[in-house]
Amino acid sequence: xxxxxxxxxxxxxxxxxxxxxxxxxxxxxxxxxxxxxxxxxxxxxxxxxxxxxxxxxxxxxxxxxxxxxxxxxxxxxxxxxxxxxxxxxxxxxxxxxxxxxxxxxxxxxxxxxxxxxxxxxxxxxxxxxxxxxxxxxxxxxxxxxxxxxxxxxxxxxxxxxxxxxxxxxxxxxxxxxxxxxxxxxxxxxxxxxxxxxxxxxxxxxxxxxxxxxxxxxxxxxxxxxxxxxxxxxxxxxxxxxxxxxxxxxxxxxxxxxxxxxxxxxxxxxxxxxxxxxxxxxxxxxxxxxxxxxxxxxxxxxxxxxxxxxxxxxx
Amino acid sequence: xxxxxxxxxxxxxxxxxxxxxxxxxxxxxxxxxxxxxxxxxxxxxxxxxxxxxxxxxxxxxxxxxxxxxxxxxxxxxxxxxxxxxxxxxxxxxxxxxxxxxxxxxxxxxxxxxxxxxxxxxxxxxxxxxxxxxxxxxxxxxxxxxxxxxxxxxxxxxxxxxxxxxxxxxxxxxxxxxxxxxxxxxxxxxxxxxxxxxxxxxxxxxxxxxxxxxxxxxxxxxxxxxxxxxxxxxxxxxxxxxxxxxxxxxxxxxxxxxxxxxxxxxxxxxxxxxxxxxxxxxxxxxxxxxxxxxxxxxxxxxxxxxxxxxxxxxx
Numbered sequence: 196x197x198x199x200x201x202x203x204x205x206x207x208x209x210x211x212x213x214x215x216x217x218x219x220x221x222x223x224x225x226x227x228x229x230x231x232x233x234x235x236x237x238x239x240x241x242x243x244x245x246x247x248x249x250x251x252x253x254x255x256x257x258x259x260x261x262x263x264x265x266x267x268x269x270x271x272x273x274x275x276x277x278x279x280x281x282x283x284x285x286x287x288x289x290x291x292x293x294x295x296x297x298x299x300x301x302x303x304x305x306x307x308x309x310x311x312x313x314x315x316x317x318x319x320x321x322x323x324x325x326x327x328x329x330x331x332x333x334x335x336x337x338x339x340x341x342x343x344x345x346x347x348x349x350x351x352x353x354x355x356x357x358x359x360x361x362x363x364x365x366x367x368x369x370x371x372x373x374x375x376x377x378x379x380x381x382x383x384x385x386x387x388x389x390x391x392x393x394x395x396x397x398x399x400x401x402x403x404x405x406x407x408x409x410x411x412x413x414x415x416x417x418x419x420x421x422x423x424x425x426x427x428x429x430x431x432x433x434x435x436x437x438x439x440x441x442x443x444x445x446x447x448x449x450x451x452x453x454x455x456x457x458x459x460x461x462x463x464x465x466x467x468x469x470x471x472x473x474x475x476x477x478x479x480x481x482x483x484x485x486x487x488x489x490x491x492x493x494x495x496x497x498x499x500x501x502x503x504x505x506x507x508x509x
Numbered sequence: 510x511x512x513x514x515x516x517x518x519x520x521x522x523x524x525x526x527x528x529x530x531x532x533x534x535x536x537x538x539x540x541x542x543x544x545x546x547x548x549x550x551x552x553x554x555x556x557x558x559x560x561x562x563x564x565x566x567x568x569x570x571x572x573x574x575x576x577x578x579x580x581x582x583x584x585x586x587x588x589x590x591x592x593x594x595x596x597x598x599x600x601x602x603x604x605x606x607x608x609x610x611x612x613x614x615x616x617x618x619x620x621x622x623x624x625x626x627x628x629x630x631x632x633x634x635x636x637x638x639x640x641x642x643x644x645x646x647x648x649x650x651x652x653x654x655x656x657x658x659x660x661x662x663x664x665x666x667x668x669x670x671x672x673x674x675x676x677x678x679x680x681x682x683x684x685x686x687x688x689x690x691x692x693x694x695x696x697x698x699x700x701x702x703x704x705x706x707x708x709x710x711x712x713x714x715x716x717x718x719x720x721x722x723x724x725x726x727x728x729x730x731x732x733x734x735x736x737x738x739x740x741x742x743x744x745x746x747x748x749x750x751x752x753x754x755x756x757x758x759x760x761x762x763x764x765x766x767x768x769x770x771x772x773x774x775x776x777x778x779x780x781x782x783x784x785x786x787x788x789x790x791x792x793x794x795x796x797x798x799x800x801x802x803x804x805x806x807x808x809x810x811x812x813x814x815x816x817x818x819x820x821x822x823x
Binding site: 327329341343348349350351352353354355356357358360361362365373374375441444445446447448449450451452453478479480481482483485486487 | 657674765
């Protein structure tokens with residue numbers, strides 16, 4: 196077993212790379228641009244080249260490296276097969292094998308990026324010390340990851356942890372990107388919160404700080420407004436908290452984690468958001484008071500490299 | 510490793526016991542009454558006595574027995590601790606340890622009965638050949654069990670697989686036994702289907718075969734009526750199918766099993782029910798066509814002894 200491990204978080208614009216001690220300490224991190232041309236064929240060689248030169252520069256030999264993990268933006272089968280990563284141009288690929296070959300036979304494991312971020316928060320983030328957790332990332336969309344016994348539950352078809360596409364809202368008539376209507380993502384993502392605010396402004400004459408931004412209103416405006424006591428903003432956030440709490444309760448009745456970890460840009464609202472979620476989570480899980488808690492993620496955009504590095508340590 | 514194993518399904522009225530070959534073949538099964546007096550202190554000695562005398566009668570020595578598994582009607586902690594089983598009078602107990610002592614040190618494992626039934630269906634029932642499944646039992650209530658990688662997911666607080674208490678119906682105003690409103694159990698259990706039928710009869714003047722039974726209408730009446738094309742019965746079953754399909758979709762977005770196994774008395778409606786669930790399951794999981802299938806349970810009331818026996822074979 197080596198002393199260090201590598202975490203690679205492959206995104207549509209940049210690839211984030213981190214070098215870690217196997218105890219979880221981040222030694223250094225850097226980025227390389229994601230070259231998507233020609234079906235993303237340069238991504239793996241670019242990343243491997245960058246890793247090899249960094250290791251050389253730091254005087255770390257390959258013998259000292261336990262392996263590398265990769266988070267990729269799409270479903271990864273249990274045998275490492277990736278059918279498609281739309282954002283990278285990848286199709287019909289075994290990225291583990293290719294990266295391993297490019298790194299001189301180093302052990303490499305790949306998994307879905309949202310699941311990997313959950314593993315990162317378990318290892319060194321808001322979920323540190325827990326073995327069973329569900330992470331929910333509230334960003335442009337809503338992503339998620341389910342960890343049981345310190346292992347990612349990827350699901351047989353890569354759908355496990357697709358928390359954003361849990362149907363929560365019957366009266367929603369607009370379509371989600373997935374083709375459905377009433378997905379959690381439609382109301383609890385940054386995009387969804389902004390839309391909910393536009394709807395609330397259109398539906399009432401209530402004065403509100405949100406009206407200053409008008410149609411340009413953002414999730415941050417809504418959260419700041421709600422924290423400051425703006426009535427319309429509070430009304431919007433009650434709707435958001437309602438559906439987030441409902442989804443958490445539904446997930447508890449399925450896998451019952453020790454803790455939910457809330458991350459993504461929207462989670463910058465902090466304890467205010469957590470308290471709001473708790474209110475409805477308790478309402479929708481009245482079967483028991485003894486259930487998983489809710490905490491904030493702490494690793495931000497680094498969750499992916501942490502989790503990727505952790506992948507290889509099993 | 511022994512050649513046979515024992516499955517014990519502890520219910521509130523009788524304890525079912527099965528003797529199995531470790532390949533899953535049922536050799537014999539029998540029942541003993543559940544003596545609940547004095548906080549159920551006689552249950553374990555009664556069962557142990559019955560097992561020992563059956564083994565003796567069959568000429569099977571303890572060396573040939575790999576162990577015994579128990580399904581109990583309440584949450585079991587991962588260390589085997591049972592805080593309470595209301596139906597048995599048990600409180601503050603380690604049933605594994607007690608049963609093991611009563612069986613001369615035989616290895617014993619205990620788990621929640623609904624979870625154990627899911628394991629049984631995986632081993633020798635409708636879910637045979639699958640490693641990841643979710644079982645949903647539609648009986649007087651709605652129970653469930655989640656299996657991932659051939660292991661029960663019990664959850665950190667014993668709530669995993671509490672499928673019956675997933676909140677699905679916002680407009681429900683009556684309370685569920687759990688204290689909440691709008692649980693799946695309230696609409697998809699046998700009790701729930703009958704209630705839905707009474708509501709439908711009261712809400713319309715539509716002629717229907719269900720009116721013959723009036724307030725005594727049962728879930729079976731509704732299913733038989735719907736199969737025969739009775740309009741009111743079909744209308745009720747569409748509501749039931751809607752919420753079952755919704756719950757399955759929500760579960761898929763969390764753990765994404767290979768297959769859902771539908772059991773319990775209501776599942777005697779067979780493929781008719783499965784088709785109805787599929788219709789709404791597809792509607793509420795439009796993110797992907799590639800997802801877990803839905804099959805019928807096949808072991809009936811024996812699922813518990815099968816699963817209990819399987820518990821000990823890990």
